[in-house]
Amino acid sequence: MASDLLRDYGVDDDIAAAASLRTGVLGRVIRVDRGISTVVTEVGIRRAAVGAALRSAATMEERPTIGDWVMIDRRDDGDVIDSILPRRSAFRRGDAERMRAQVVAANIDVVFVVHAASAEPNLRRIERELALAWESGATPVIVLTKADLCSDHAQAVAALAPSAPGVEVLVTSVPDALGIDALAAYARPNRTVAFIGASGVGKSTLVNALLGDDVQETAAIREADGRGRHTTSHRELFVLPAGGIVIDTPGLRAIGMWQSDDGIARAFPDIEECAGRCRFSDCAHDVEPGCAVREAVAAGELAPERLRNYRDMLRELDALDTEAEQRSRLEKKRSAKILSRAVRAMPKKG
Ligand SMILES: Nc1nc2c(ncn2[C@@H]2O[C@H](COP(=O)(O)OP(=O)(O)O)[C@@H](O)[C@H]2O)c(=O)[nH]1
Numbered sequence: 001m002a003s004d005l006l007r008d009y010g011v012d013d014d015i016a017a018a019a020s021l022r023t024g025v026l027g028r029v030i031r032v033d034r035g036i037s038t039v040v041t042e043v044g045i046r047r048a049a050v051g052a053a054l055r056s057a058a059t060m061e062e063r064p065t066i067g068d069w070v071m072i073d074r075r076d077d078g079d080v081i082d083s084i085l086p087r088r089s090a091f092r093r094g095d096a097e098r099m100r101a102q103v104v105a106a107n108i109d110v111v112f113v114v115h116a117a118s119a120e121p122n123l124r125r126i127e128r129e130l131a132l133a134w135e136s137g138a139t140p141v142i143v144l145t146k147a148d149l150c151s152d153h154a155q156a157v158a159a160l161a162p163s164a165p166g167v168e169v170l171v172t173s174v175p176d177a178l179g180i181d182a183l184a185a186y187a188r189p190n191r192t193v194a195f196i197g198a199s200g201v202g203k204s205t206l207v208n209a210l211l212g213d214d215v216q217e218t219a220a221i222r223e224a225d226g227r228g229r230h231t232t233s234h235r236e237l238f239v240l241p242a243g244g245i246v247i248d249t250p251g252l253r254a255i256g257m258w259q260s261d262d263g264i265a266r267a268f269p270d271i272e273e274c275a276g277r278c279r280f281s282d283c284a285h286d287v288e289p290g291c292a293v294r295e296a297v298a299a300g301e302l303a304p305e306r307l308r309n310y311r312d313m314l315r316e317l318d319a320l321d322t323e324a325e326q327r328s329r330l331e332k333k334r335s336a337k338i339l340s341r342a343v344r345a346m347p348k349k350g
């Protein structure tokens with residue numbers, strides 16, 4: 001039986017059932033600081049380190065992240081997280097330098113992709129964020145903030161529409177209380193929404209507006225450019241007074257791609273649809289004859305920058321795959337070498 005407290009944090013029968021098959025105390029990660037998770041459980045809020053089994057997990061992806069449902073082992077020498085329940089969704093971005101994914105938030109239903117209406121829209125970034133959001137398994141919604149600083153927000157919405165086919169766009173202004181209700185409608189009881197976007201676009205201000213309280217620190221206007229300073233230094237999960245769960249994140253500077261099944265296809269349905277009419281099924285939409293995608297560009301139906309971004313993202317994925325393959329080949333070689341050395345070192349049977 002899940003407690004009322006956990007119900008506020010979004011526990012449901014499926015999660016409770018999955019937890020009942022495991023040992024330990026069920027909880028949800030609401031914050032992570034340098035490997036220590038703050039976890040809400042039926043027995044209150046605990047701080048827990050990562051247990052030995054998880055610590056030896058092969059990838060960072062298998063470490064607890066904000067929004068995770070975890071099982072805690074309460075030990076005399078401190079609580080530890082023993083296991084993570086399977087994630088229903090996970091927003092991952094690639095960390096190309098370290099060749100791994102960072103799981104920004106887990107078990108989210110809606111990803112708010114936040115951009116400021118006061119600035120020129122960064123369409124290439126929107127497209128990347130949407131691909132990762134679709135890939136996460138959650139539903140993306142674009143939030144255009146600071147409408148009070150923009151003379152024509154209908155035009156701002158129109159400017160980004162070609163980069164966000166099929167995605168709802170909400171316009172907000174916190175000083176005018178514009179769009180906050182529409183935002184709140186997404187964060188219903190049992191639903192988890194996460195704010196992602198660059199620093200200074202107004203994520204924490206929206207979280208505070210939803211909470212009806214200044215819980216998250218926001219930046220004061222820095223200079224005449226009207227952009228905020230980076231203040232949110234960690235990710236944190238909150239329960240709204242009317243129910244619903246929100247996750248605030250610090251600004252993501254780089255939006256690297258990560259292994260993608262259909263995220264890119266869902267973010268670029270217009271290009272995928274055209275591609276079906278290319279003469280060659282493996283058309284790269286580059287120099288091939290009979291390319292319907294380039295025809296769409298020539299006809300002014302598709303922005304060349306959007307096509308370039310699409311191809312760049314696919315190339316990035318290819319590079320990731322190649323790198324991953326090389327690594328696993330190297331790993332295999334290395335372990336084969338170690339094995340053969342061990343075999344040679346074995347005492348010969350007499
Ligand atoms: N005029 C105006 N300023 C806003 C609005 N939302 C946020 N800001 C300001 O933008 C700056 C950055 O906001 P913050 O929430 O810290 O951005 P974050 O980095 O995305 O969390 C702060 O100075 C906010 O007061 C808005 O709707 N209108």
Ligand SMILES: [Mg+2]
Nearest residue numbers: 203204231232
């Ligand atoms: Mg913030």
Ligand SMILES: [Zn+2]
Nearest residue numbers: 278283285291
């Ligand atoms: Zn083509």
